[in-house]
Amino acid sequence: MIEFREFLQFLVEFPELLRIPLAEWIDTAMSWLLINWAAAFDVIGDTILAILLNIERSLLWLPWTAIVVLVGVVAWGVMRLWWAGVIMAAFLILIGTFGYWDLAMMTLAIIISAVIISFSLGLPTGIIMARSNRFEAIIKPVLDAMQTMPSFVYLIPALMFFGLGKVPAVFATIIYAVPPVIRLTNVGIRQVPQSVIEAAKAFGANSRQILFEVQIPLAIPSIMVGINQTTMMALAMVVIASMIGARGLGLEVLLAINRIEVGRGFEAGLCIVLLAIMIDRMTHALAARQEKILTSEAKV
Amino acid sequence: MKDNAVSQWGKVGVELSKLLKILTLNVAQATHNLARRKDPIKDKTVSAKGKVRVEVHGLWKIFGSGTEQIIGSELQSESKETILEKTGCVVAVRGVSFKVKQGEFFVIMGLSGSGKSTLIRMLLRLIEPTAGEILIDGEDVCSYNERQLTKLRRHTTSMVFQHFGLLPHRNVIDNVAYGLKVRGVAKKKRYPSAQKVIETVGLKGWESYLPYALSGGMQQRVGLARALATDPEILLMDEPFSGLDPLIRREMQDELLDIQEKVKKTIIFVTHDLHEALKLGNRIAIMRDGGIIQIGTPEEVITAPIDAYVREFVKDATPARVLTARNIMEQPHILLYDWQGPGAALYILTTAKLDNAFLVNRAGKLLGLVTAERLKELIQKNSTEIADALEPDLPTCTPDTVVEDLFPLAASTLYPVPVVDDQGKLNGEIHTSTILVSMIQAKEAEEEEAVKEKEIAA
Numbered sequence A: 001m002i003e004f005r006e007f008l009q010f011l012v013e014f015p016e017l018l019r020i021p022l023a024e025w026i027d028t029a030m031s032w033l034l035i036n037w038a039a040a041f042d043v044i045g046d047t048i049l050a051i052l053l054n055i056e057r058s059l060l061w062l063p064w065t066a067i068v069v070l071v072g073v074v075a076w077g078v079m080r081l082w083w084a085g086v087i088m089a090a091f092l093i094l095i096g097t098f099g100y101w102d103l104a105m106m107t108l109a110i111i112i113s114a115v116i117i118s119f120s121l122g123l124p125t126g127i128i129m130a131r132s133n134r135f136e137a138i139i140k141p142v143l144d145a146m147q148t149m150p151s152f153v154y155l156i157p158a159l160m161f162f163g164l165g166k167v168p169a170v171f172a173t174i175i176y177a178v179p180p181v182i183r184l185t186n187v188g189i190r191q192v193p194q195s196v197i198e199a200a201k202a203f204g205a206n207s208r209q210i211l212f213e214v215q216i217p218l219a220i221p222s223i224m225v226g227i228n229q230t231t232m233m234a235l236a237m238v239v240i241a242s243m244i245g246a247r248g249l250g251l252e253v254l255l256a257i258n259r260i261e262v263g264r265g266f267e268a269g270l271c272i273v274l275l276a277i278m279i280d281r282m283t284h285a286l287a288a289r290q291e292k293i294l295t296s297e298a299k300v
Numbered sequence B: 001m002k003d004n005a006v007s008q009w010g011k012v013g014v015e016l017s018k019l020l021k022i023l024t025l026n027v028a029q030a031t032h033n034l035a036r037r038k039d040p041i042k043d044k045t046v047s048a049k050g051k052v053r054v055e056v057h058g059l060w061k062i063f064g065s066g067t068e069q070i071i072g073s074e075l076q077s078e079s080k081e082t083i084l085e086k087t088g089c090v091v092a093v094r095g096v097s098f099k100v101k102q103g104e105f106f107v108i109m110g111l112s113g114s115g116k117s118t119l120i121r122m123l124l125r126l127i128e129p130t131a132g133e134i135l136i137d138g139e140d141v142c143s144y145n146e147r148q149l150t151k152l153r154r155h156t157t158s159m160v161f162q163h164f165g166l167l168p169h170r171n172v173i174d175n176v177a178y179g180l181k182v183r184g185v186a187k188k189k190r191y192p193s194a195q196k197v198i199e200t201v202g203l204k205g206w207e208s209y210l211p212y213a214l215s216g217g218m219q220q221r222v223g224l225a226r227a228l229a230t231d232p233e234i235l236l237m238d239e240p241f242s243g244l245d246p247l248i249r250r251e252m253q254d255e256l257l258d259i260q261e262k263v264k265k266t267i268i269f270v271t272h273d274l275h276e277a278l279k280l281g282n283r284i285a286i287m288r289d290g291g292i293i294q295i296g297t298p299e300e301v302i303t304a305p306i307d308a309y310v311r312e313f314v315k316d317a318t319p320a321r322v323l324t325a326r327n328i329m330e331q332p333h334i335l336l337y338d339w340q341g342p343g344a345a346l347y348i349l350t351t352a353k354l355d356n357a358f359l360v361n362r363a364g365k366l367l368g369l370v371t372a373e374r375l376k377e378l379i380q381k382n383s384t385e386i387a388d389a390l391e392p393d394l395p396t397c398t399p400d401t402v403v404e405d406l407f408p409l410a411a412s413t414l415y416p417v418p419v420v421d422d423q424g425k426l427n428g429e430i431h432t433s434t435i436l437v438s439m440i441q442a443k444e445a446e447e448e449e450a451v452k453e454k455e456i457a458a
């Protein structure tokens, strides 16, 4: 009788016996990594920090007028519209008038360094992926998982490897933002028309020449779109990354939420949105221009 | 008036087709039966002298998986459709063999889908052959490693693609100079050479444009220029003129012939245009369903089509304009006269470097054709009667014989066909090659007229 009730219990409530201790396994793996690969993490951390600090310092060192003019001219250059340059410059000035100039520059520094590192990791990965079907088959599900995972999750390994501070913030941002560059580099290279590659081959181009003179140049529009998306994703991580110690606009928003200061939160949030629009429009225009040159290719 | 003309044309057409049918049936049937026995066709038409540059033996390409099992099995001789149905594999090239000599202009002709592009690509291993052998300058290209292959592609050959394959991100001059760039030629050196070829193909002034700004025909010329810029010894051309209008097309053909004449390139040229093939080719290979079904000189292909398929091609060679023997006959270099003895006649022939000539009397009446060989026999027999040296069964035609009717005559003899008027006087002579050339010219004139008409209409 008692046995029967126990059996019922087993069916109704999930038995504790069937528990898989995944959390413990991961913890073990993490600490193993931390102990045995400490040197590697030090190197990674130092590199990230060096890049970040240099960018941050130069952004803060430059007079604001110089940056405003620079952004205006660059925007004008890539969008081919003089008023676009004026609007972008005005956005920057607006951020300054809210009193967030320095914080915006810190946020920008985090984004720029995350994008630079993402690009330099993502481009080679994407190229390898385009050249090896097997590698693509392995990497693709990983990328899918990375993009569907809630962004908070990346904070955990970042914290474990690097503690609190700017470095883990950039690290988490990179992990979150790198998939589009990889994916679109792969797609861009694979989309290069076979007829063009064949012609290059027929004239004796070796695989290095085909890669650098044909495939990569023709994949640039796609890669640009990837960079654009990566940048936007990096921006999306700004607030979340501030939870583990990234200073800047994100932290402002976070603090405002904690203290229920709606006005302050709105101001900082607006600044992030302005930054996002500026970066998006400029990288987008760059991608579109490349696209325009190449899409009218001989598609006979 | 117009109706009259039309019915006149109709009559001519009916007559023509009748004659052509008789000709082709008679001549072709014999060769046809012969040819059927040996399968796949061996290339025996190649001339004995000269160095072989490109040689292909039993080359197969089958797209799909498990393709090796098809070759050598009984499936091998099945039709393309049957193989596709049974195995899901597409036979693109089927056991093809041929040889191309140094300096030869070899044309591959066939309908769409007959495997021409696949074949020409395989020569450079842009497509890997399923089976067979490719020898370029005696070396087995199939066993080449990557480095050797690159060397061959850089220094010996170059290729024009049916679909151009231009680099869309490079401007015209960089596209044209691409072969040189790949070779590692410095910019300063490769630009002048590229510039020259650009002018040859008539694209001067377009150097800095990207391909998308060019029309299809212009892009095709960029592709052509790119292939010529590397000054290759072997040129592979896949329908390089198909997108050009008749005038430019003709210009390009002449240009190519000129180059061929001057620097003796070896050219393998794909086309599905018979007139182009007849104009350019030293030899023509006709493909059907992946196999070569006939190889021969333009004359052979025209006068002795091997089967209905080739006949279908050749039928197309009939120009609408009625040309007669009068229009195309030539004046003989020398004539022999009935009062000359065999010794004198032979002397005249040998000093003129000819081995035959027509014999006429004092009134210019044609008596027949005398050959050097027969003259020698006569001299050996100590005969003095030159009339004994006449070739029997000499076909003749009148000045009003239409060109199509000359084919059967030309096909039945090894010698020029004499043109004789109703008084029996010799007016001129006709060579088989002249017939072909005249037909091509007529066709071209027609095309040009069509273009002009279009322009006038517009």
Ligand SMILES: Nc1ncnc2c1ncn2[C@@H]1O[C@H](COP(=O)(O)OP(=O)(O)OP(=O)(O)O)[C@@H](O)[C@H]1O
Pocket: B063, B064, B090, B091, B092, B110, B111, B112, B113, B114, B115, B116, B117, B118, B119, B162, B272
């Ligand atoms: N990559 C491929 N995969 C499968 N089948 C192919 C492939 N390439 C060509 N084929 C097939 O091979 C056959 C020959 O094609 P190919 O392009 O050589 O013909 P072609 O003679 O050049 O025709 P066209 O005059 O239209 O250019 C066709 O039936 C085609 O469907």
Ligand SMILES: [Mg+2]
Pocket: B116, B117, B118, B162, B238
């Ligand atoms: Mg083709």
